[in-house]
Amino acid sequence: xxxxxxxxxxxxxxxxxxxxxxxxxxxxxxxxxxxxxxxxxxxxxxxxxxxxxxxxxxxxxxxxxxxxxxxxxxxxxxxxxxxxxxxxxxxxxxxxxxxxxxxxxxxxxxxxxxxxxxxxxxxxxxxxxxxxxxxxxxxxxxxxxxxxxxxxxxxxxxxxxxxxxxxxxxxxxxxxxxxxxxxxxxxxxxxxxxxxxxxxxxxxxxxxxxxxxxxxxxxxxxxxxxxxxxxxxxxxxxxxxxxxxxxxxxxxxxxxxxxxxxxxxxxxxxxxxxxxxxxxxxxxxxxxxxxxxxxxxxxxxxxxxxxxxx
Amino acid sequence: xxxxxxxxxxxxxxxxxxxxxxxxxxxxxxxxxxxxxxxxxxxxxxxxxxxxxxxxxxxxxxxxxxxxxxxxxxxxxxxxxxxxxxxxxxxxxxxxxxxxxxxxxxxxxxxxxxxxxxxxxxxxxxxxxxxxxxxxxxxxxxxxxxxxxxxxxxxxxxxxxxxxxxxxxxxxxxxxxxxxxxxxxxxxxxxxxxxxxxxxxxxxxxxxxxxxxxxxxxxxxxxxxxxxxxxxxxxxxxxxxxxxxxxxxxxxxxxxxxxxxxxxxxxxxxxxxxxxxxxx
Numbered sequence: 145x146x147x148x149x150x151x152x153x154x155x156x157x158x159x160x161x162x163x164x165x166x167x168x169x170x171x172x173x174x175x176x177x178x179x180x181x182x183x184x185x186x187x188x189x190x191x192x193x194x195x196x197x198x199x200x201x202x203x204x205x206x207x208x209x210x211x212x213x214x215x216x217x218x219x220x221x222x223x224x225x226x227x228x229x230x231x232x233x234x235x236x237x238x239x240x241x242x243x244x245x246x247x248x249x250x251x252x253x254x255x256x257x258x259x260x261x262x263x264x265x266x267x268x269x270x271x272x273x274x275x276x277x278x279x280x281x282x283x284x285x286x287x288x289x290x291x292x293x294x295x296x297x298x299x300x301x302x303x304x305x306x307x308x309x310x311x312x313x314x315x316x317x318x319x320x321x322x323x324x325x326x327x328x329x330x331x332x333x334x335x336x337x338x339x340x341x342x343x344x345x346x347x348x349x350x351x352x353x354x355x356x357x358x359x360x361x362x363x364x365x366x367x368x369x370x371x372x373x374x375x376x377x378x379x380x381x382x383x384x385x386x387x388x389x390x391x392x393x394x395x396x397x398x399x400x401x402x403x404x405x406x407x408x409x410x411x412x413x414x415x416x417x418x419x420x421x422x423x424x425x426x427x428x429x430x431x432x433x434x435x436x437x438x439x440x441x442x443x444x445x446x447x448x449x450x451x452x453x454x
Numbered sequence: 455x456x457x458x459x460x461x462x463x464x465x466x467x468x469x470x471x472x473x474x475x476x477x478x479x480x481x482x483x484x485x486x487x488x489x490x491x492x493x494x495x496x497x498x499x500x501x502x503x504x505x506x507x508x509x510x511x512x513x514x515x516x517x518x519x520x521x522x523x524x525x526x527x528x529x530x531x532x533x534x535x536x537x538x539x540x541x542x543x544x545x546x547x548x549x550x551x552x553x554x555x556x557x558x559x560x561x562x563x564x565x566x567x568x569x570x571x572x573x574x575x576x577x578x579x580x581x582x583x584x585x586x587x588x589x590x591x592x593x594x595x596x597x598x599x600x601x602x603x604x605x606x607x608x609x610x611x612x613x614x615x616x617x618x619x620x621x622x623x624x625x626x627x628x629x630x631x632x633x634x635x636x637x638x639x640x641x642x643x644x645x646x647x648x649x650x651x652x653x654x655x656x657x658x659x660x661x662x663x664x665x666x667x668x669x670x671x672x673x674x675x676x677x678x679x680x681x682x683x684x685x686x687x688x689x690x691x692x693x694x695x696x697x698x699x700x701x702x703x704x705x706x707x708x709x710x711x712x713x714x715x716x717x718x719x720x721x722x723x724x725x726x727x728x729x730x731x732x733x734x
Contacts, residue, residue, distance in 0.1 A: 178548035249475055273713050291698075295695075304502075
């Protein structure tokens with residue numbers, strides 16, 4: 145709703161101001177297509193999700209009355225706790241691993257470039273290629289790697305080295321880490337690119353000053369590099385957290401949420417509720433839960449952002 | 455240990471780290487390629503035939519000869535290109551306005567556009583599916599294209615704004631002194647100058663459209679209209695272990711176009727992306 149008001153304000157503002165300046169452009173016509181698309185495809189659907197959450201609607205029928213019972217029933221479903229825990233483990237470990245690995249690769253690549261080492265471009269490009277692979281294809285590729293048949297790309301290496309095979313996808317205690325591994329493979333390049341750009345933007349004078357003061361490599365990292373990267377790391381964490389929370393194509397084609405519910409994250413659960421069980425209202429409540437989690441996390445991260453860069 | 459030795463040790467460690475990272479990122483795709491080039495018998499020989507003894511292109515021929523796959527690829531190309539063009543039409547004027555005009559609430563608008571991306575496509579697909587069904591836009595490429603546009607437009611607007619920011623304002627002013635109005639200055643001066651930004655925004659949304667799964671999976675049920683993302687998922691569901699080499703070939707066929715498009719414009723795309731992310 146606030147968006148509609150804002151658009152009316154934006155349309156009026158130039159008209160009021162026109163008497164003052166001789167050339168005050170009208171903003172509204174330039175923004176109109178964007179406003180229409182966002183309003184039609186985001187604002188109205190989100191509004192509708194809230195409406196549906198207070199109804200008892202299925203994909204096929206809707207009795208039109210409003211009730212709180214769907215909300216209560218959904219939030220007290222016995223499996224929801226398990227789903228949220230799975231989502232938390234998957235998102236948390238993916239985000240931490242992507243951030244750390246992305247930063248490590250960026251640091252090594254930047255160091256390698258300054259030392260003229262061979263292969264920095266190859267490493268960077270390889271990671272980026274994994275990032276371009278569509279989610280569904282990524283899931284299928286990793287399913288082949290994790291396969292326990294002779295053509296499984298990981299177990300056949302283990303066998304070659306004489307190690308016992310691992311039940312990557314069928315052991316409920318291991319499967320989560322397999323899914324995280326495949327997600328880290330596909331997602332790390334984004335963090336790497338952001339960290340690389342942020343590293344390149346650090347003023348070299350800071351390192352010269354640190355060198356004059358006799359700082360060791362570790363001190364340079366802790367006292368110069370990391371503080372300088374702080375806001376880039378936070379922005380990156382916000383972006384990859386949201387991406388990971390919304391990930392579901394890579395999981396649906398890798399495990400389908402199984403075995404049992406071991407890898408059924410909230411987005412996949414919502415999908416199943418709406419499009420397999422046709423329960424629209426419950427799906428709407430779960431959608432709101434997803435929105436609330438993204439928003440809450442974004443706010444938590446934003447608190448840690450330095451004041452001047454908010 | 456003196457400084458030079460320490461640097462040399464650092465180099466060795468860097469090389470080891472880079473090798474491990476390379477292996478991690480390259481192995482899945484190399485393995486996929488290896489499987490796709492094998493005959494059915496060699497598939498079951500595991501890593502010892504990483505380089506197949508009798509490499510064959512038969513798997514690819516089989517996949518590309520079926521009308522089904524050509525259709526999937528064509529649909530994906532059509533959907534992602536049309537939506538990328540539509541996305542530019544929607545985003546370019548807005549990006550120009552955000553770059554050049556001063557108006558009340560501009561910062562808030564920019565943040566609103568960015569935060570729209572937080573909304574999972576799944577959330578909006580729940581009601582959109584109902585509308586689309588009600589007005590008969592399911593099973594049409596038009597309906598799917600519109601949703602693709604909506605999903606890509608926030609990012610593309612930010613990228614284009616960044617690229618237009620890099621063009622000096624004096625050029626618009628000069629054009630307007632020479633008799634252009636805002637719109638003709640935008641079309642004749644700004645558009646030609648922001649070609650690199652437009653190209654990278656275009657490719658980013660094409661790659662995004664190519665990887666779409668959720669939207670076409672829900673909106674399109676006719677096989678003849680299905681794009682590759684959904685096609686490969688359904689194909690994978692019908693395959694078993696004895697035809698894994700065919701699945702590998704099909705998977706490679708679906709992945710390679712995105713990779714090629716990305717590699718061709720890598721420099722441009724990375725520049726456009728990081729400009730947005732680092733500035734916040």
